[in-house]
Amino acid sequence: MSDLDAYRLKARAWLESMKPTFGKHACHGLPEDEHLAMGRRYQSAKFDAGYAGITWDPAVGGQGLSPLHKMVFEEEEMPFAMPSGYFGVSLGISVPVVMRFAEDRTWARERGIAALRGEEIWCQLFSEPSGGSDLAGLRTKAEPDGNGWKLNGQKLWTTYAQHSDYGVIIARNDPTVAKHKGLTFFWLDMKSPGVTVRPFRLAAGDAHVNEVFFDDVKLTDGQRLSPVGGGFGTAIATLAIERYSASDPAGFGPPLDLFIALAKDCMIGGRPAIEDGRIRSVIARIHSLRAGLESINTRAMLAMAAGMEPGPEGALNKLVSVRSRQKLSELAIDLMANLGLGWDRDGWLKDDWVASWLSAPTMRIAGGADEMLLNTIAERILGLPQDHRPDKGVPFNEIPV
Numbered sequence: 001m002s003d004l005d006a007y008r009l010k011a012r013a014w015l016e017s018m019k020p021t022f023g024k025h026a027c028h029g030l031p032e033d034e035h036l037a038m039g040r041r042y043q044s045a046k047f048d049a050g051y052a053g054i055t056w057d058p059a060v061g062g063q064g065l066s067p068l069h070k071m072v073f074e075e076e077e078m079p080f081a082m083p084s085g086y087f088g089v090s091l092g093i094s095v096p097v098v099m100r101f102a103e104d105r106t107w108a109r110e111r112g113i114a115a116l117r118g119e120e121i122w123c124q125l126f127s128e129p130s131g132g133s134d135l136a137g138l139r140t141k142a143e144p145d146g147n148g149w150k151l152n153g154q155k156l157w158t159t160y161a162q163h164s165d166y167g168v169i170i171a172r173n174d175p176t177v178a179k180h181k182g183l184t185f186f187w188l189d190m191k192s193p194g195v196t197v198r199p200f201r202l203a204a205g206d207a208h209v210n211e212v213f214f215d216d217v218k219l220t221d222g223q224r225l226s227p228v229g230g231g232f233g234t235a236i237a238t239l240a241i242e243r244y245s246a247s248d249p250a251g252f253g254p255p256l257d258l259f260i261a262l263a264k265d266c267m268i269g270g271r272p273a274i275e276d277g278r279i280r281s282v283i284a285r286i287h288s289l290r291a292g293l294e295s296i297n298t299r300a301m302l303a304m305a306a307g308m309e310p311g312p313e314g315a316l317n318k319l320v321s322v323r324s325r326q327k328l329s330e331l332a333i334d335l336m337a338n339l340g341l342g343w344d345r346d347g348w349l350k351d352d353w354v355a356s357w358l359s360a361p362t363m364r365i366a367g368g369a370d371e372m373l374l375n376t377i378a379e380r381i382l383g384l385p386q387d388h389r390p391d392k393g394v395p396f397n398e399i400p401v
């Protein structure tokens, strides 16, 4: 048995032992504050058991294992519906960047350990009302102010900002240079005077995303995580960290087996739906798409095991898997007829077709909208010419709004 297989079995056994306390049934229907408290206890248990910060340096509370170990743990954790969502952005994106770029190493280490234990949460303040796909087009301003900086503007879609202690933010310090060049990256205390967080509700009923406003928010120069004007490079480093996460060919929705079971139970024209040629053809199509993704993922994991970087083919994952999830969920709801109108507000994405369908559109946007993934596939996999970029090299304040 390989080291990775042994790790998988050990992780599975640990997760099984945690299931009665933190699993799907233990968390179902909890009000958000209790759910968050449960999440913090689960995160702390993960830390104690050595499953938090799997790839992080042991000097900062991590386990010093490979990205493959992290992906294996995430794959195993997924079916349990543990309350770990609060820490995804924090530990997956924001804190690793702070650990890498903050000058005060002792402070960064303390933040890292507090975040790994679930005691502190960090958010990522990138997207704005003017557009999230074009990160370099952001408008929030960071202006010099005494020895530090003053922040004014608005971010949008900030996941769990309402529960966050800190955030990482990118802002425009110089509008007179090309849009990628006038940006600077900072961390900030979310309780600073002038920060206003307003949650808003998504179609699936949850309000985990927020608008965040900045009115003359003071930052010290010590909060800067990039050279002045060098924030875009730091932001790209941030986004690259996300590449080492488990993917799910079911698009984080229900597996195909669940649809097949439903199609055996439901009737079309007096006969089980599973006998209907149209249903069978959808099943075959989704099976082939997901099998293709599984092969791509296996290849990526083998490449990583051989010491190589995952390639741009990862862009296919979210695009294909979430579209297939949306289509399958829609068909499942149709098959369920009147029962498809029932909505459990706490329904779980991986076994509740309505919950899966209602939240699929946001997943087609979050972390890169479909069209942007298509651009990546066109340019980086197929080698097609670059997208039209009329604002390339133009000073930001001369780009027509």
Ligand SMILES: Cc1cc2nc3c(=O)[nH]c(=O)nc-3n(C[C@H](O)[C@H](O)[C@H](O)COP(=O)(O)OP(=O)(O)OC[C@H]3O[C@@H](n4cnc5c(N)ncnc54)[C@H](O)[C@@H]3O)c2cc1C
Pocket: 089, 123, 124, 125, 126, 127, 128, 129, 130, 131, 132, 133, 134, 156, 157, 158, 159, 160, 209, 362, 363, 365, 366, 367, 368, 369, 370, 371, 372, 375, 387
């Ligand atoms: C649930 C959820 C959680 C999120 N969490 C966070 C978070 O924690 N932090 C954060 O910073 N952001 C977060 N986001 C924001 C997310 O990154 C953006 O929504 C995403 O990047 C798209 O930006 P936008 O919504 O502003 O759409 P826009 O960028 O305005 O795009 C609108 C449409 O135009 C298309 N489009 C844009 N440019 C092109 C192009 N060049 N070619 C072809 N089509 C194009 C897009 O694909 C899209 O369909 C979250 C979003 C969601 C839905």
